[in-house]
Amino acid sequence: xxxxxxxxxxxxxxxxxxxxxxxxxxxxxxxxDPSNFLTAIETFQLLPYPLAYFIAYLLPWMEIxxxxxxxxxxxxxxxxxxxxxxITVFIIAxxxxxxxxxxxxxxxxxxxGSLKTNYPWLLTRNFALLAVIILILxxxxxxxxx
Amino acid sequence: MKIFSLILVLCSPLLLQGQMQFQEIKNQAxxxxxxxxxxxxxxFNNDGDYPVTxxxxxxxxxxxxxxxxxxxxxxxxxxxxxxxxxxxxxxGLQRKKITVLxxxxxxxxxxxxLEVNIPKIAEINTRLLYxxxxxxxxxKTITIDFHPDEPIKITDVKMSNESFKLDMNEVLTGKQYIIxxxxxxxxxxxxxxxxxxxxxxxxxxxxxxFHLRVQ
Amino acid sequence: xxxxxxxxGLICLIALFLGLLTWSFHPGAPDFHKIDLEDxxxxxxxxxxxxxxxxxxxxxxxxxxxxxxxPGAILLNEDDWEYLLAEFMEKWGPDQKxxxxxxxxxxxxxxNVAQRLxxxxxxxxxxxxxxxxxxxxxxxx
Numbered sequence: 001x002x003x004x005x006x007x008x009x010x011x012x013x014x015x016x017x018x019x020x021x022x023x024x025x026x027x028x029x030x031x032x033d034p035s036n037f038l039t040a041i042e043t044f045q046l047l048p049y050p051l052a053y054f055i056a057y058l059l060p061w062m063e064i065x066x067x068x069x070x071x072x073x074x075x076x077x078x079x080x081x082x083x084x085x086x087i088t089v090f091i092i093a094x095x096x097x098x099x100x101x102x103x104x105x106x107x108x109x110x111x112x113g114s115l116k117t118n119y120p121w122l123l124t125r126n127f128a129l130l131a132v133i134i135l136i137l138x139x140x141x142x143x144x145x146x
Numbered sequence: 147m148k149i150f151s152l153i154l155v156l157c158s159p160l161l162l163q164g165q166m167q168f169q170e171i172k173n174q175a176x177x178x179x180x181x182x183x184x185x186x187x188x189x190f191n192n193d194g195d196y197p198v199t200x201x202x203x204x205x206x207x208x209x210x211x212x213x214x215x216x217x218x219x220x221x222x223x224x225x226x227x228x229x230x231x232x233x234x235x236x237x238g239l240q241r242k243k244i245t246v247l248x249x250x251x252x253x254x255x256x257x258x259x260l261e262v263n264i265p266k267i268a269e270i271n272t273r274l275l276y277x278x279x280x281x282x283x284x285x286k287t288i289t290i291d292f293h294p295d296e297p298i299k300i301t302d303v304k305m306s307n308e309s310f311k312l313d314m315n316e317v318l319t320g321k322q323y324i325i326x327x328x329x330x331x332x333x334x335x336x337x338x339x340x341x342x343x344x345x346x347x348x349x350x351x352x353x354x355x356f357h358l359r360v361q
Numbered sequence: 362x363x364x365x366x367x368x369x370g371l372i373c374l375i376a377l378f379l380g381l382l383t384w385s386f387h388p389g390a391p392d393f394h395k396i397d398l399e400d401x402x403x404x405x406x407x408x409x410x411x412x413x414x415x416x417x418x419x420x421x422x423x424x425x426x427x428x429x430x431x432p433g434a435i436l437l438n439e440d441d442w443e444y445l446l447a448e449f450m451e452k453w454g455p456d457q458k459x460x461x462x463x464x465x466x467x468x469x470x471x472x473n474v475a476q477r478l479x480x481x482x483x484x485x486x487x488x489x490x491x492x493x494x495x496x497x498x499x500x501x502x
Binding site for chain 3 (some may be wrong): 020031032035037043050055057062069077079
């Protein structure tokens with residue numbers, strides 16, 4: 001294998017492990033404080049309470065399991081697709097909240113000029129995450145075909 | 147190999163800490179009569195190994211606004227969040243919570259507290275004098291006790307309904323006033339508004355409203 | 362495709378199971394009480410079913426009040442307490458249930474206003490709306 005291909009291979013391994021670790025940590029932090037996470041979901045004011053309650057317990061474990069799947073390369077394609085879906089949904093939730101003028105920490109509405117939640121940053125960061133996940137997904141799909 | 151990389155990845159936050167250190171989480175402000183707002187600075191520095199960005203800074207009340215010069219701070223860099231609390235006509239101990247989210251981790255929050263005690267200018271026993279039509283229509287009293295050290299004068303008293311008879315006494319000079327209100331003898335429903343003007347604070351003297359009702 | 366469905370299903374099942382364990386055993390797990398009423402709070406449903414006439418009090422900012430408010434509500438906040446209190450007292454009646462609301466479950470303004478009404482007017486029929494304006498708008502939708 002030539003140098004370039006080797007480097008790309010290492011890069012994607014690092015990215016995949018990095019993403020896996022990131023989601024494991026993110027999920028773990030949410031599990032450590034489910035009350036806080038439930039409040040965070042509720043501040044988006046998009047879901048009825050029973051659904052928000054259910055997701056507060058389910059979503060962190062989905063992140064952890066998908067993270068482990070990425071690192072141990074078992075069921076990684078499914079994990080990547082699930083993570084793609086999760087990040088996409090979160091981006092939509094952020095965009096909707098921004099459109100409604102919602103400050104997602106105080107749970108109160110203000111006019112767009114006075115909002116303190118840094119939506120552009122949050123959206124950029126999540127789009128970047130999504131891009132990396134999709135790249136890994138495409139790469140793995142290519143390798144599967146070979 | 148895989149277990150090792152898992153452990154390494156999980157430990158990485160411990161090796162590379164990006165952390166905002168706030169000098170004070172709770173900031174107490176002083177207040178003097180007449181102040182319209184209170185401003186406090188919360189100083190912080192990035193005590194970690196990588197840049198930290200503020201995701202959001204919001205307060206528990208629309209009466210408290212915050213400002214920040216920029217949102218990303220490099221390791222070692224210092225900064226400050228200024229909190230401005232507009233007092234309005236609030237009284238008593240005010241605790242305004244300011245919630246700060248950074249990108250250290252997805253849900254990392256700091257809760258800053260701005261505390262200020264706004265002493266009451268006056269202790270008033272009631273703002274509402276109410277008589278039921280079928281009860282004895284005895285006079286009722288409004289007692290106003292002023293707290294500040296300097297004497298306070300009631301400069302004007304306006305009654306919107308002359309059928310309520312008023313009698314005001316300055317029981318303690320500049321400190322305590324008692325206003326006696328006689329609803330009269332007629333048992334018909336009526337109401338009135340009482341306005342009491344003072345001379346304190348000088349730049350924006352307090353006005354108190356009272357409501358009288360026979361129903 | 363089958364493989365994907367199987368794997369996704371398995372991930373979801375495991376997450377569900379672990380989520381259930383967390384709910385059962387985590388010391389900090391919140392209870393599923395949609396209703397976690399604090400002192401003096403009232404549910405919208407309870408308020409609307411009440412036989413007493415209601416006086417809605419909006420403790421939000423003047424701007425938000427002017428954009429929209431519960432029909433018949435009057436504005437009373439601590440930004441302009443004295444003048445707004447005078448208007449409140451005009452509208453108040455002894456047979457009314459006074460219900461104060463602000464933006465949502467997370468804001469404190471309604472509690473502060475309700476407390477001041479109790480302290481300054483000696484009213485004892487004062488409540489705060491659990492969930493605030495957010496509850497009202499979601500009921501309307």
